[in-house]
Amino acid sequence: MNMKRRLFLKGTLASTTIALAAGAGLITPQQLLAAWPESAFGAKSVDDAYSAIGGGARTPSDAVMIKAPQIAENGAVVPITVSSTLKGVTRIAILVEKNATPLVALYQLPTGTHPYVSTRIKMGKTSNVIAMIEAEGALYTAEKEVKVTIGGCGG
Amino acid sequence: MAGSIKIRAKIESDGACEVKALIKHTMETGMRKDKDGEKIPAKFIQEILCKHGDKVVLETNWGGAVSKNPYISFRFDGASKGDKIELSWTDNTGESDAAEAIIK
Known part of the structure; x- marks a missing residue:
């Protein structure tokens, strides 16, 4: 039971990291566009x-x-x-x-x-x-x- | 606007990588008028981003006073032959393009 919980946590952590990375990648051009002074x-x-x-x-x-x-x-x-x-x-x-x-x-x-x-x-x-x-x-x-x-x- | 970028990158004798790029773009300032006296709407590149692998090596903001079919060249350290270099642009209407080259 405990093991599964660990695994589950690991899983969510990993997917969060991926989501964040993807998010960052997607945001970059937008941020740049907004940055045009x-x-x-x-x-x-x-x-x-x-x-x-x-x-x-x-x-x-x-x-x-x-x-x-x-x-x-x-x-x-x-x-x-x-x-x-x-x-x-x-x-x-x-x-x-x-x-x-x-x-x-x-x-x-x-x-x-x-x-x-x-x-x-x-x-x-x-x-x-x-x-x-x-x-x-x-x-x-x-x-x-x-x-x-x-x-x-x-x- | 696919295919609007010509890019070349080469390692120079001092070890630095020189990037040269030509972009096909009207670079219209928005201040010119056509023969009927109507203003020609602005259309110019506002951002250029150049990456060596994942590392940003140049970030550029341009105004309408950069010439039509703009040329850009710059140098950076830390690249080797065979590495990939990527250049992308975005204009004020949101149009964009990107191209890659292998460093020679």
């Missing part, structure tokens, strides 16, 4: 975007590097690479100062992922491209001007 991406100015992504004091730093063309003929496709020599980088944000909504992309880097991201962005007109990096809780920035010949946000 609408206020940050909808912010109309760089300062608003900073405060929406939890900006504190920011230090301009040479350890944050932006690779971008000096002149972009087509503002619809501007290749940008952000990298850093800083240690413990957990977040990288890319902003375009003069876009209608400056925040372009936000990357969360788990341990083991290098502080290096490369992507292509749209720019409405000539503007500074800003990279913000969070390393060990502190915020560092760098900016680089990209001249745009044909804007990438028009019709």
Whole structure:
């Protein structure tokens, strides 16, 4: 009798664990979707975007590097690479100062992922491209001007 | 949107794994107007999740200002040749896709 009770308990425990694991697996995409920071991406100015992504004091730093063309003929496709020599980088944000909504992309880097991201962005007109990096809780920035010949946000 | 992702991952000479992906997506900001002056509804990728096995190696939030047919590349440590890498995206309309690749 007692043995059976043990077995029964074991059984329920195991199935609960499975259910929890499955639940966790199912929840993940949903949580992610909910996590999209609408206020940050909808912010109309760089300062608003900073405060929406939890900006504190920011230090301009040479350890944050932006690779971008000096002149972009087509503002619809501007290749940008952000990298850093800083240690413990957990977040990288890319902003375009003069876009209608400056925040372009936000990357969360788990341990083991290098502080290096490369992507292509749209720019409405000539503007500074800003990279913000969070390393060990502190915020560092760098900016680089990209001249745009044909804007990438028009019709 | 099946088949929207092209992904490649390769171990570089310094031992890090470099992932490169191209996604077929309109990335419409919602601010553009068509020739009749009607607003084109926003449709852009909001999240990208990249996993090496079960470990998340990159979590990304994008706005509409990422270019059409977006490209992304990044590097991470701890992968070996033959490992599996998975990338998935979800856009603001809830559409999504995922793809896998074997690290070379």
